[in-house]
Structures are given as C-alpha cells and as structure tokens.
Amino acid sequence: MTVGEAAGGAVGRVPRHVACVMDGNGRWAARRSLPRTSGHRAAETTVIDVIEAARTAGVEWLSLYAFSTENWRRPSTEVDFLMRLVRRVVRKHAPLLHARGIRCRFLGVADPRIPPALARDFTDLMTLTGENRGMTLTVAFDHGGRSDIVAAARSLIRSGVPADAVDERSFAAHLPFPDTPDVDLVIRTSGEQRISNFMLWQVAYAEWMFPPVLWPDFRAPHFLQCLHTYQQRDRRFGGVPTDANGERPA
Amino acid sequence: MTETGSQFEEFFNDPRWAPAIIRATVLEAAHPQVGAALLDSSTFVTHPWRRLRNTVVSLQRMFGPDEEVRRREAARLNRLHARLKGTDAQHRPYDALDPAVRAWVVATLFESSVTMCRLSGQPLEQAVMERLYAEFRAYLAALDGDADQLPPTVHAFWPYYDRVVEEQLENTEAMRIILYRLFDHLPAPPLLHGLPTLWAAGRAVAGPLLGAITVASLPEPFRRRAGLPELPGTQTLMQGVYLGAGLARFLPEGWVRPEAVIDLLSLSPDSDDPRARTIGALRDRMKRAGALVRLLAPLPPEPDPGAAATVARRSAEEFFAQVLDQTGNGYLDWPDLAAMAREIAGRLDLDEPAETRLYDAFAAWWRELQAALDTDGDGRVSAAEYAAAVPSLAGPALIRVAEVLFDVTDANGDQRVDADEYRALFRTGFRRDVPGADGPYTRGAFVRDFLAFMSGRERSTPYDPLLAEA
Incomplete structure (x- = not known):
C-alpha cells in the first residue's frame, strides 16, 4: 500500500512533525574501511532523499539533527570537515529547496566556533526561504535540547512574568522558533536508542522508531515504512493500554 | 529675500x-x-x-x-x-x-x-x-x-x-x-x-x-x-x-521630488513611518534576492583558520570605524567628536547656549579620551590604541556628555524625555519597542543606554541610526 492511501484514512494520519536523528555515518564508513568523513559525505544523498520523501508524503514539519553541542568534542579535523561539507551542501541545494517551497530554519547556531561564512549562509537560506509556505525544514545545528530550555527560562525571567503565571504554553512561547509544533515521530537510524539531548521539550509526546539501517543507507522507502508503522501505531492509539503515552495535545 | x-x-x-x-x-x-x-x-x-x-x-x-x-x-x-x-x-x-x-x-x-x-x-x-x-x-x-x-x-x-x-x-x-x-x-x-x-x-x-x-x-x-x-x-x-x-x-508635476527621494533613502527600515512598512516589504524581497545571489556565488578560497580568533577584536575596530571615526581618516580626533555634536545639535535644532554646552561636553570627553588612549602621544587615537584600551572609555567626561545630551533632549525641562523629544533625537530610527519610547525616559535610563552604546559597543540601539549609519 502507499502512504497516500494511508493518509486518506480517518485514523492513520500522516505525522505532522517528523524528526530524524541522523546516526551511523561513522560506522557506515568503518564497515567499508573508509575514513569517517566519507560517511558524512554519503549522508548528503540521504538528507535530500528524506526531505523529498517527507514533502511528497505530506509531512508539514521535518527536523534533522545535524550537529549537537556535544559534537564539538570530536577531533577538530572531523569538525572542520563537517563545517565545510555543510556549507557546500547548503549552497548546493539552496535553489532547489527554495523552488520546492520549503522553508528552512537552523536551530541552535550560537557557538562562536561556527565559521562566520557558514553562519551567513544559514542566515541567507533562512532569509531566502522565510516566506515559503510548503514544508518547514528545521536543521538542528549546534543544538542542545537542555540549553534551549535554559535559554527559554532566562528569557522568561527577563520578561518578569510572575511564577504563578507560568504554564507549559507560556513557557513554550519562549523557546526558539515557538511556532514549531510538538514532534509526532522521531526516527533514529542505526539502531541506537538514545535521545542525545535532541529537542527535549518538543519530543515529550513523540513516537520513537529505531530502524537498524545506518543513515547513509537510509532511503525514501525506509522513511515511508516508518510513516506507515507510525500510522499503524496511531490506529491502535488508546486501544491498547500499554501503548498509551499520555494524551496528545491538540 | x-x-x-x-x-x-x-x-x-x-x-x-x-x-x-x-x-x-x-x-x-x-x-x-x-x-x-x-x-x-x-x-x-x-x-x-x-x-x-x-x-x-x-x-x-x-x-x-x-x-x-x-x-x-x-x-x-x-x-x-x-x-x-x-x-x-x-x-x-x-x-x-x-x-x-x-x-x-x-x-x-x-x-x-x-x-x-x-x-x-x-x-x-x-x-x-x-x-x-x-x-x-x-x-x-x-x-x-x-x-x-x-x-x-x-x-x-x-x-x-x-x-x-x-x-x-x-x-x-x-x-x-x-x-x-x-x-x-x-x-x-x-x-x-x-x-x-x-x-x-x-x-x-x-x-x-x-x-x-x-x-x-x-x-x-x-x-x-x-x-x-x-x-x-x-x-x-x-x-x-x-x-x-x-x-x-516633461513629467507630470509632482513626479520628481528630490526631498522625497532623499527622505526615503535616509529612512531607517525599522522605523514606524508608514512608508517604511511599504519599503520594508520591497526590501524583504530584495533581501531574498541578495541572499540568493550570495548563495549562488562561487565559494571564495577557504579562509585561513586563524581568522576566527580575531573576531572579538574586530568588533572593537568595527565600532571605531562605524561610530567613532566620523571623518573616516582612520584616527579618532576632535573633528570626529565635533561631527557627533554637530549631528545631534542639528537633529535637536539646538539654539545657544544649549549648543555650546553640548560642544563643551564633547570637547571635555575628547580631552579625557586623548589622555587615556593616545599612548604614542601623536595627538590622536588610532584604531589600535582604541582596541587596546576599550574599557576606559566610560570615564566621567563621557557620563557628563550623556547628562548634557539628556538635558538638551529634554526640551521642556521636566526631567524626562517624552515620546516627542525622543522622536526628535532618534527620528529615523524611532521604534516602539525601545525602552522609553512608550513611557517617559528617565535620566538614569537615558544615561545608562548612552553609556552602553558608547562603551559596550551595543548594537541595534537607537544610537546606531543616529551615529553609525550613513
């Protein structure tokens, strides 16, 4: 069956917000006796494939976890390579992303170690696609879920709101990109089962999937399979007590 | 006449x-x-x-x-x-x-x-x-x-x-x-x-x-x-x-209005002038075009890895070039500060003796700067001398400049800068979200903000359109 059929069903809705933790580049390279950097390079194809698959399937929000605040601990040559690679990928695909009506955003990007040229490309891409009304692609780059929450708390305190007036909704308004809806589905490739400090606030009610395939081998069919499984789960939602993970916000 | x-x-x-x-x-x-x-x-x-x-x-x-x-x-x-x-x-x-x-x-x-x-x-x-x-x-x-x-x-x-x-x-x-x-x-x-x-x-x-x-x-x-x-x-x-x-x-009357063009060019995009919103929309479109051009432009040669280390220092030099060195000769000396005084006096349409008070305050600040920063004694302050000694910029004479500026901005002398007076000083950069734009601006807050701009090199304050932007 196709995703289109599933999306047409009353219960099996396409998740509104899908997030991917792009894991397994290093292992992919190691299995082929290649340097880690070639794994990152191979990830580019997957990223473009997944963006296209998500857009076609009707996903409105797609978030990709590209680089965490902890990734700075990797060897500096690998970090440098990643920075150059990301810059090349951003510039290469900018016109295509814009033409597809995708609104691009970069979450994080606060560390001074990010090369200024790369930061300017991020800003340019956000400016270029800011008015697009297709899918919103959020790339978490130099992102940390906890530090986002801390930043929101700081902003909240600075705004002088009395403690009793703070609820979940008003707190969330201080997070970066507050219009981002809760994540419905997180896909972490390579079989690892960790959160790794990713969008901690937004994944509170998310469904999780851990396909064993490594990120450079992950393709549109894998992605659609995940959507399908999500829809199956959703169909049983509330029917099976062990699967109930709390009430989903409207 | x-x-x-x-x-x-x-x-x-x-x-x-x-x-x-x-x-x-x-x-x-x-x-x-x-x-x-x-x-x-x-x-x-x-x-x-x-x-x-x-x-x-x-x-x-x-x-x-x-x-x-x-x-x-x-x-x-x-x-x-x-x-x-x-x-x-x-x-x-x-x-x-x-x-x-x-x-x-x-x-x-x-x-x-x-x-x-x-x-x-x-x-x-x-x-x-x-x-x-x-x-x-x-x-x-x-x-x-x-x-x-x-x-x-x-x-x-x-x-x-x-x-x-x-x-x-x-x-x-x-x-x-x-x-x-x-x-x-x-x-x-x-x-x-x-x-x-x-x-x-x-x-x-x-x-x-x-x-x-x-x-x-x-x-x-x-x-x-x-x-x-x-x-x-x-x-x-x-x-x-x-x-x-x-x-x-031969164009119909009213089509060619240089003041309108010049006004428009000097309009700060963030001001709440109704024309600024129209222009803002146009500007957004041009900004996107600019972003696309930059993204499509071929990559320049790889920057050298040492460049990142000089970022903090460059911002001090940027401030020097954009705000302090008004005459653009690469040095900070009296004509630069006189130019600031002149711009402020022009904005506020000052008469005597207020104008002289303002100039005197700037002159005193210049003597203070010269004493503190001109380490090689050539009578002027270079960008390097400035960058080496930024913290000492907020001396008593600068505070005095802030106070005199408050006095001359406070045209009716009620010890607060109200919306009209605020607008007179910052008119092209007037924004609602600046503290003091809604309610009256007290002397303390005014002096604090001025010092933050002049010594802390704070950006996107109303002083940027006043002293930094063309």
Missing part, C-alpha cells in the same frame, strides 16, 4: 540638480581653504547620505518663504562655520567664516545651476539668470549680513568666477577624495543596508561613471591645471546625462 516659488525652488525639484550639486561640491573642494576645512572636519566620505540630507534641509530653510526660519538657519550655519578653522597640511590657515570663502561656495552653486541648464541644451534667459543670481546673493547676505564679496551683477560675476578658477583653485586632497574615493566607497544608504552585495555591484559600475561625468563638466582651464584626465567620450556622456535628466521636466 524670496517670494514663494523662487527661481531656486524651481531648480530644486530638477533632477539635473544631482550631477550639478556634485559638480559644485568638487569646485568648492578645489578651493584650498574649503578643501582644508572639508578634509579636517567633514564626514561626507563616511556619512554622505546623512550629509546630503542635512544640506538639502538647510538649503530648503534658507530659500524658503519663512523669514524667521531663515534667520535661525543662518545663525545655526554661522555657529557651525565658526567652529571650522585651523591650518592645512602646508600650514596655511583656513576659516569657514572668511567672507571670500563663503562667497566662493555660493558662487559654485550659482554657476553650477547655470551650467547644468547650458549643458542640457536649455540655457537660461538673461532675465531668469539675473533673478537667480539675486537670490543667491540674498542667500549670502542672509549669512554674512551683506553680499559684497560677490560682484553686484551677473555681468560682473563671470570675470570674478574665471579669475578664481584660474588663479585660486588647486588639485586639493579633498577634491581628489570626492572624485575618486567617495564614489568608489559610497556606503549604502540606510534603506539598503541589508543588501551589501547588490549595492557593491551597482556601485562598481556607477561610481567611476559619476566621477568621469563630473570631471568632464568642470571648467576646461581648471581641468588642465589640475591635471584631470580626459577620457574619450565622457564629454558626450556627460551632456547626455544632463540632457536626459533635463527631459524629466
């Missing part, structure tokens, strides 16, 4: 004025005394748009129908010029109040107006020319008390003009800067600040062209003596530009 609808006002709305006023400025700058004054004190290279706007406003006041406005503007100009005196590089004294010098400035304006008509193939009739000349003499008389330095009739004017061109004008440094440096480095007007790439591309074409056109329109004896280049075809090009601009007179 003039009834409504003077000859000058007719010219003022003429697009040929743009090349003509550049030409007049070059001829002014070629006068050794004017050139020296421009070189020492003027901010036109670093802040040409601000200066253009101030000049236009001043001319409008001087040629307007209101006698009282004219009297105040003349007094303001006289005070401003009284502060411009010194000696040039060859130790020749200059003084902006020298009647002969001022007569020359007025003469260049008159002659450029006549020439712009001649070059565009519509020479003025004798009667119109005489009326225009009388208006310019009256302008000089309003400044000096009399116009004796200018010959009484147009007939006698031309020998005077030719004599100055042939005997007094020089290939001054200020003239060369206007001709060759200003056009090549013309900063984007505030409205187009978000689009450096597009601005630079347009400027690379238009800059040399403007310079060549201006050179071609200068009097032949002067071009020869100053050794200015003769480029083939520029005469024709120059006359084509004047002719083309002259054709705009």
Whole structure:
C-alpha cells in the first residue's frame, strides 16, 4: 500500500512533525574501511532523499539533527570537515529547496566556533526561504535540547512574568522558533536508542522508531515504512493500554 | 529675500540638480581653504547620505518663504562655520567664516545651476539668470549680513568666477577624495543596508561613471591645471546625462521630488513611518534576492583558520570605524567628536547656549579620551590604541556628555524625555519597542543606554541610526 492511501484514512494520519536523528555515518564508513568523513559525505544523498520523501508524503514539519553541542568534542579535523561539507551542501541545494517551497530554519547556531561564512549562509537560506509556505525544514545545528530550555527560562525571567503565571504554553512561547509544533515521530537510524539531548521539550509526546539501517543507507522507502508503522501505531492509539503515552495535545 | 516659488525652488525639484550639486561640491573642494576645512572636519566620505540630507534641509530653510526660519538657519550655519578653522597640511590657515570663502561656495552653486541648464541644451534667459543670481546673493547676505564679496551683477560675476578658477583653485586632497574615493566607497544608504552585495555591484559600475561625468563638466582651464584626465567620450556622456535628466521636466508635476527621494533613502527600515512598512516589504524581497545571489556565488578560497580568533577584536575596530571615526581618516580626533555634536545639535535644532554646552561636553570627553588612549602621544587615537584600551572609555567626561545630551533632549525641562523629544533625537530610527519610547525616559535610563552604546559597543540601539549609519 502507499502512504497516500494511508493518509486518506480517518485514523492513520500522516505525522505532522517528523524528526530524524541522523546516526551511523561513522560506522557506515568503518564497515567499508573508509575514513569517517566519507560517511558524512554519503549522508548528503540521504538528507535530500528524506526531505523529498517527507514533502511528497505530506509531512508539514521535518527536523534533522545535524550537529549537537556535544559534537564539538570530536577531533577538530572531523569538525572542520563537517563545517565545510555543510556549507557546500547548503549552497548546493539552496535553489532547489527554495523552488520546492520549503522553508528552512537552523536551530541552535550560537557557538562562536561556527565559521562566520557558514553562519551567513544559514542566515541567507533562512532569509531566502522565510516566506515559503510548503514544508518547514528545521536543521538542528549546534543544538542542545537542555540549553534551549535554559535559554527559554532566562528569557522568561527577563520578561518578569510572575511564577504563578507560568504554564507549559507560556513557557513554550519562549523557546526558539515557538511556532514549531510538538514532534509526532522521531526516527533514529542505526539502531541506537538514545535521545542525545535532541529537542527535549518538543519530543515529550513523540513516537520513537529505531530502524537498524545506518543513515547513509537510509532511503525514501525506509522513511515511508516508518510513516506507515507510525500510522499503524496511531490506529491502535488508546486501544491498547500499554501503548498509551499520555494524551496528545491538540 | 524670496517670494514663494523662487527661481531656486524651481531648480530644486530638477533632477539635473544631482550631477550639478556634485559638480559644485568638487569646485568648492578645489578651493584650498574649503578643501582644508572639508578634509579636517567633514564626514561626507563616511556619512554622505546623512550629509546630503542635512544640506538639502538647510538649503530648503534658507530659500524658503519663512523669514524667521531663515534667520535661525543662518545663525545655526554661522555657529557651525565658526567652529571650522585651523591650518592645512602646508600650514596655511583656513576659516569657514572668511567672507571670500563663503562667497566662493555660493558662487559654485550659482554657476553650477547655470551650467547644468547650458549643458542640457536649455540655457537660461538673461532675465531668469539675473533673478537667480539675486537670490543667491540674498542667500549670502542672509549669512554674512551683506553680499559684497560677490560682484553686484551677473555681468560682473563671470570675470570674478574665471579669475578664481584660474588663479585660486588647486588639485586639493579633498577634491581628489570626492572624485575618486567617495564614489568608489559610497556606503549604502540606510534603506539598503541589508543588501551589501547588490549595492557593491551597482556601485562598481556607477561610481567611476559619476566621477568621469563630473570631471568632464568642470571648467576646461581648471581641468588642465589640475591635471584631470580626459577620457574619450565622457564629454558626450556627460551632456547626455544632463540632457536626459533635463527631459524629466516633461513629467507630470509632482513626479520628481528630490526631498522625497532623499527622505526615503535616509529612512531607517525599522522605523514606524508608514512608508517604511511599504519599503520594508520591497526590501524583504530584495533581501531574498541578495541572499540568493550570495548563495549562488562561487565559494571564495577557504579562509585561513586563524581568522576566527580575531573576531572579538574586530568588533572593537568595527565600532571605531562605524561610530567613532566620523571623518573616516582612520584616527579618532576632535573633528570626529565635533561631527557627533554637530549631528545631534542639528537633529535637536539646538539654539545657544544649549549648543555650546553640548560642544563643551564633547570637547571635555575628547580631552579625557586623548589622555587615556593616545599612548604614542601623536595627538590622536588610532584604531589600535582604541582596541587596546576599550574599557576606559566610560570615564566621567563621557557620563557628563550623556547628562548634557539628556538635558538638551529634554526640551521642556521636566526631567524626562517624552515620546516627542525622543522622536526628535532618534527620528529615523524611532521604534516602539525601545525602552522609553512608550513611557517617559528617565535620566538614569537615558544615561545608562548612552553609556552602553558608547562603551559596550551595543548594537541595534537607537544610537546606531543616529551615529553609525550613513
């Protein structure tokens, strides 16, 4: 069956917000006796494939976890390579992303170690696609879920709101990109089962999937399979007590 | 001096004025005394748009129908010029109040107006020319008390003009800067600040062209003596530009309004002027175009890895170049601070004694800066000296500047700056979300914000449009 059929069903809705933790580049390279950097390079194809698959399937929000605040601990040559690679990928695909009506955003990007040229490309891409009304692609780059929450708390305190007036909704308004809806589905490739400090606030009610395939081998069919499984789960939602993970916000 | 609808006002709305006023400025700058004054004190290279706007406003006041406005503007100009005196590089004294010098400035304006008509193939009739000349003499008389330095009739004017061109004008440094440096480095007007790439591309074409056109329109004896280049075809090009601009007179009335264009160019995109929102929408579209151009442009060679380490230092140097070094000569000295005082006094339309209080406060701050920062004792502060000693910038004299600035901004003296007073100081950058814009701004908060801007190098405060942006 196709995703289109599933999306047409009353219960099996396409998740509104899908997030991917792009894991397994290093292992992919190691299995082929290649340097880690070639794994990152191979990830580019997957990223473009997944963006296209998500857009076609009707996903409105797609978030990709590209680089965490902890990734700075990797060897500096690998970090440098990643920075150059990301810059090349951003510039290469900018016109295509814009033409597809995708609104691009970069979450994080606060560390001074990010090369200024790369930061300017991020800003340019956000400016270029800011008015697009297709899918919103959020790339978490130099992102940390906890530090986002801390930043929101700081902003909240600075705004002088009395403690009793703070609820979940008003707190969330201080997070970066507050219009981002809760994540419905997180896909972490390579079989690892960790959160790794990713969008901690937004994944509170998310469904999780851990396909064993490594990120450079992950393709549109894998992605659609995940959507399908999500829809199956959703169909049983509330029917099976062990699967109930709390009430989903409207 | 003039009834409504003077000859000058007719010219003022003429697009040929743009090349003509550049030409007049070059001829002014070629006068050794004017050139020296421009070189020492003027901010036109670093802040040409601000200066253009101030000049236009001043001319409008001087040629307007209101006698009282004219009297105040003349007094303001006289005070401003009284502060411009010194000696040039060859130790020749200059003084902006020298009647002969001022007569020359007025003469260049008159002659450029006549020439712009001649070059565009519509020479003025004798009667119109005489009326225009009388208006310019009256302008000089309003400044000096009399116009004796200018010959009484147009007939006698031309020998005077030719004599100055042939005997007094020089290939001054200020003239060369206007001709060759200003056009090549013309900063984007505030409205187009978000689009450096597009601005630079347009400027690379238009800059040399403007310079060549201006050179071609200068009097032949002067071009020869100053050794200015003769480029083939520029005469024709120059006359084509004047002719083309002259054709705009066939446009329906009200289509050509230079004040509107200049106002628009100096409009800060973030202000809450209703036009700014329209422009803002247009600007957003242009910004996206700029972003796309940058993203599509081929990657420059890999930057060297050491570059990141100098980021923090560059911001101090950026502040030095954008705010402190108003004259753009690479050093911070008194003319830079005088330019800030002049801009603020102009904005607030200050009279005496408030204007002198403001200048005195800035002068005291200059002495403090000089004592603290001028480590090599050359009498001025270089960018490196500044970067090495930024923390000591907020001394008592700077606090005094902030307090005096508060006093003069607080026009009604109620010890708070209300919305109108705030708007007078920051008018192009007026935004609602700035503290003090909604409610009254207290002395403490005002002083704190000023110090934060001047010492903390805080960006995106209302002071940026006032002192940093072109």
